[in-house]
Amino acid sequence: MKDFLQIIFTTQFGYSVLRVTTPILFAALAALVSDRAGVINIALEGIMLITALTGVLFSTWFHSAWLGLLMAVIMGTLTGMLLGYFHLKLKTNVILAAVALNLLASGGTIFVLYLIAGDKGISSSLASLTLPKITIPLLDKIPVLGPILSGHNVLTYFALLSVFLMHYFIYKTPMGMRIRAVGENPEAADSVGIGVKKTQFIALAMSGMIASFGGAYMSMGYVSWFSRDMTAGRGFIALAAEAMGGATPIGSFLASLLFGFFDALSNSLQLLRVPAEFVQMIPYVATVVGLVLYTAAKRNQYQRMLIKIGRQLEPEK
């Protein structure tokens, strides 16, 4: 137990929670924007994989991490649009289209990697670049908080910022309101001239774009290469985080952080010689538990209210 606390109460641990959270947070926000428009995007896994590779390839070719990021974002947006095309134009069930896209991404990235680098596992033979880390002046001087919050990859800060941007976007801007309207009552949106499909298409494109930051972070921040199936389920976890967060930006952020905490914990806990496989289950179990607690709380609220409504009557009569 002492060892356990020693691990958790270190600044390095806090630092790694944020780092691990970053890709999940991007993906959760990506899930959120499409979910709000009424389309569930389970292709985040594939989109992140594709954009992770895109970032690596273009940063190698252009000798610039920023251009790599730019291309990844373009690619992610295009992939989101592709999903939109499948779902909205060709009318494929969106879950099936996403499963197809994920399969395509998993094999397709390796196919492309092999064509370009001659490797089937990892891109380390390419001299790809990483995005810079940022030391925040002043903040990094503060004890405890400094080492936890400062010195992260630039995308980690962007992820945190994105939570607020997303909140603003969804609740304060016309497009955000349209997205919510389309998700809640598409016919109503349609009848006031908001193109439902158009809005959903935009939401999916945005979703792809946001997820692409997560993908780029994986290969140009988290690590410095692309490797086979490197997203390892983070796109799925993000869906759970978004659901757990009640489809709100702040909620999704907190849920992602929770997952990040358990994931970081699972990486450290092994040092205490807890069975590795057991430890690796923890984040997933935590996510399911969190999801159930959240939905159960919602359901309980309803039950309690039913009982209350029943009771209210008695003094009246």
Add this chain to the structure above:
Amino acid sequence: MPDDAMLRMEKITKVYPNGIVANNEVDFSIRKGEIHALVGENGAGKSTLMRILFGLEESQKGRILLNGTEIKNESPHIAIANGIGMVHQHFMLVPSLTVAENMILGVEPKKGLRIDLQKAIKDTRALAEKYNLAVDPLAKVQFLSVGIKQKVEILKALYRGAEILILDEPTAVLTPQETKELFSELKLLKKQGNTIIFISHKLHEVKELCDRVTIMRNGRIKGTFNTADVTPTDISRLMVGRDVILEVEKDAAKPKEIVLSVTNLVMANDLGQRAVKGVSFQVRKGEILGIAGVEGNGQRELVKGVTGLERIAHGEVTILGESINRKAIKEIRNLGTCHIPEDRMTYGVAKEMTIEQNVLADKYDSQDYTGRILTKPRAIRDLSQKLVEEYQIKCSSPLQEVGMLSGGNIQKVVVAREFSTNPQLIIADQPTRGIDVGSTEFIRNRLVELRDEDSAVMLVSADLNEVLELSDSLIVMYEGEITAFFEDASKVSEEELGLYMLGIKHQTPEEIGGIVYEK
């Protein structure tokens, strides 16, 4: 009269992907500043024509001329820009947004990047005042009554600068009093220079409000007349193609023992608010108890409680003496209950299944149709064949998918299934909504027949005509409570009923208590 037409639709033909020809070479025109009625049977193609005008559907042929120039309303967006507004048959509002937010949806005023909500609220207030349509801009739409929602819908259209206003069956869910209010508002609009297309099944309303009327049947136009020149009988003959008598012939009821007994029932609605507030009543064998009321006054939740579809928050429901509070739907059905649901597409059928499979829905575990393991296809075939004939369901065979049938025929499938189990208690929720005259007649007669065969019938209907016509006795629901009980429904007038439905009149608890025959 091509010269005086403000808007002309020419040779509009619309075929839905399922092969239904909803509009067939339709020519339709309106003049500036008139209120123009569009009437026709269910499925005649009225809504379709208007949806084409409003850009929600695309026609395969034909064109639209506004003030002589062709316009292409490819989306509502363009239609709105062309000064056309539409209030739909079903509300088109986003429940979680406020009135003001609904008003501006799609045409949001902006301040920088964000929505300028203050302006939206101010504009809504101003507009409401100008047209005398009182609404609270800050109220969330999900908590509004139907009447107010209707106003919001009209304001929405006006906010978008509509000069031509399409109203698709706006009075279907309103009380006579609310209807009257709406009419005065519409007349005000007309005075201020707007043009209105008004769709209704109620011909006296057409006579009262409209300048001209266009009649549709089977996707074609049957003619356009000055309302002053035609009688309702003329119109209905043109609509249906024959004379219709919608009078149901029935003898006085001979009620026997109590079948359904509801005591102090409390139900919640989807939002967790109390929707039924301690209601008690009883229905006896051999009678039809009508439940009248404006939609949204707790009838839906009442039906859900009585049929076991939702949990009862408080109180008790018994059928033939057995409490159903803790019973599963199957057990309730096994007590001899059947249920014609209000929304047939959601609760009444599985569209993708065949008629045969749909008919099986409440009897799949009966020995007659399934053995120990396998189903008995022959028996199922025979039953559905019989029902199709008996109920005159128009279809190619019982193997046709239900989704391919017209609304009236879908309703007949539901009714045939539900009535085929010799029910003790029939819960009929809006049994003839949105279906044509022929089918309506058929279903109403069948209900009376079953009553005469000693079934107990609880009839919920927002159609005043229907409740008055069919019910033996009658209760009125307002805001989740029973506000009136009439032992003999034939003694009540439509106007009087309206007063109770609006909550303007209220009987004493003693009078209402008459509906409980025995404790």
Add this chain to the structure above:
Amino acid sequence: MKNRKLAFESLRSVLAIAISLAIALVTILLVSDMPGTALKAFLFGPLDSMRHFGNVLEMMIPLIFTGLAVSIMFSAAQFNLGAEGAFFMGAVVSSFVAVQWTLPVVIHPIVSILIGGLTGAVFCGIPALLKVKWGASELVSSLMFNYIAFFFGLYLINYFLRDPNAGAMVSFKLLASAKLPYIIPKTRVHFGIIIAALTIVVMYFFVYRTRWGYKTLLTGLNSQFAKYAGIKTAVVVISAQVIGGFIAGAGGSIELLGLYRRFSWQQLPGYGWSGVIVAILARRNPAYVPLAAFFLAYLRIGADLMSRQSDVQNEIVAIIQGVMIVLIAAAGFLEKAQYRMVFRDATRDLTNVGNTAREVGG
């Protein structure tokens, strides 16, 4: 009308397959220096020897099981993607039975498969339960359960069944009495294919000829209607996923007992996701599952042989699969053409009969 619809659907499927194959061909032409060899191996490789054709049949077996599992879950409109985890856990647990219990020859695999199936049932059943009880989306939780199953399975093998003398993390050898025999000479096609065939027949009758199947379909097509008709939809929702999980788990067990000497998976085998493809291609109808499974297995073995015999990597199959699934499941694909057909019919009947097409539908 019905035949027309069927014909159109078939046409669409064929076209979808043709388009995806065409994309594959173009890709091969672009990337390969030896397109002739590659194409030949890809298209005809599986037919060039008994062993290769056997490979196709071998691969069909797990695909049939997961395809059926996903079909039944999707039929009840339950988007449970946990077949992957159920398949894995089924194999893990049945390897315990196959290693540690001594049972007579025929009984041993039966018990092992049943227990594997039960394990799968639990793993798909939990997300179902979570949904019914607390409203947690089965889609999301089943995705998490795949990972939980994976790590939990590895934990079990590593700590309870691991052969310390083996040079990798694998279980002890499966007892010979538990193995499923090979039934086609010169191939490794094992008895599992017969179990698969039986399961298909059983599932077909289950879905289309029993009250439980009826309840499942009804719940899947319109759950509110099903509830209204007195069906306990919660029970159906759970049972469909439990049955699906059972089939997937049994499939994992059969794959293990048929083709493996020990439990040795170090990663999720991916058959759960393939099951989704099979189910879609088969349109959730058990009768079409073997066709879809054969087709997919043929493609994959073809791609493998191609990568072995030429310079084209077998990952190309991912591209073919992806395009194909999307197009086959695309209601909008060729919709315009279909619509034109409908329009022509409807208006022709109009001029003939001079009435609405209401009668056309009827």
Add this chain to the structure above:
Amino acid sequence: KAEEEAVKEVKEEVAEKPAEVDVLKIVLLLNGNLGDKSFFDSADNGMKMLKEEYGDKIETRTIEMSYDETKWEPTLLDVSEEDYDIIIVGTWQITEMLEAAAPMYPDNKYVIFDTAVNYAGGDFSNVYSIGYKQNEVSFVAGALAAKVTVSDMPLANKDKVVGFLGGMDIPVINDFLVGYIEGVQYVDKDIKVAISYIGSFSDSPKGKEMALAQYNQGADIGFNVAGQAGLGQLDAAKDVQRYAIGVDSDQALIFVDSDPEKANLITTSALKRVDNSLFRAVTMHMEGTAPYGEAEVLGFAEECVGLANNDIFKSVVPKDIRDFVLDVEQKIIDGEIIVSSAFGLTTEELNEIRNAVK
């Protein structure tokens, strides 16, 4: 690139031209994919070395059978029926399949590396097994790590902790681990070893996370034995500026051009020269001296294990440590130091060893 062309050409020849009789045909079956920058790549490199050395006299082909186990046996049987002179397979996982196949094709010659068939269990006179003394090289790596953590090298800290990052908790990896721990303890019994298993040989992001956790626990040098996943450790080393030890192939060389900063932290690599051992095997085959029917365990003497003695090693590691390490190596060769093996240890026994350095 040029090499690839060559391989492609070879493939073309194999596939499209009838075989010529006097050419030695070799096929290497990998039960995984190339690109791990360690084990499989090293085996493939053996083929390239052979081609370079013998040119037209031999034909080589490498088949990646992927990680999907169901594909391995059919492929093995397929190539067994073709006219290859030598069929090379590797890793323990494929042993039992080879044991089934080899007696069926007595005229074929098989080489299996990194494991051995059970010669007592059947007639495997046509199989030559190659094992590696990874525990010995790992011992040396452990000694180096121990010396580094107590040294005053620029990135070394005061804590007496070193890291070990394994791919999976399996015997081959644990063989490395046991040697490593013994090597560490040979230098100083108080040094702790932070041990993690990634649970995968491919999840390099996870590898990086776990390595970071080790470094955060005070390790200033870590040893990765995790194939592709282990590359995560090298990235972690660069992030926190600590040292690393590579495995299998010379991992500093991989990055020396693309990322010199990272390369300079990879003090050395514990080489498991699969390439050398295969080259040696084929050469012996051509000379007619290949010991088919036997298993050999190759070590320092055959240059099949060893520390990478590259420029980085020489510039980063102080001379006294280097000398010490070379001395340890010599002592092992001379038999003065006997290194234990993890093969045959139970989980409990292993736990005892692991807990001793916790």
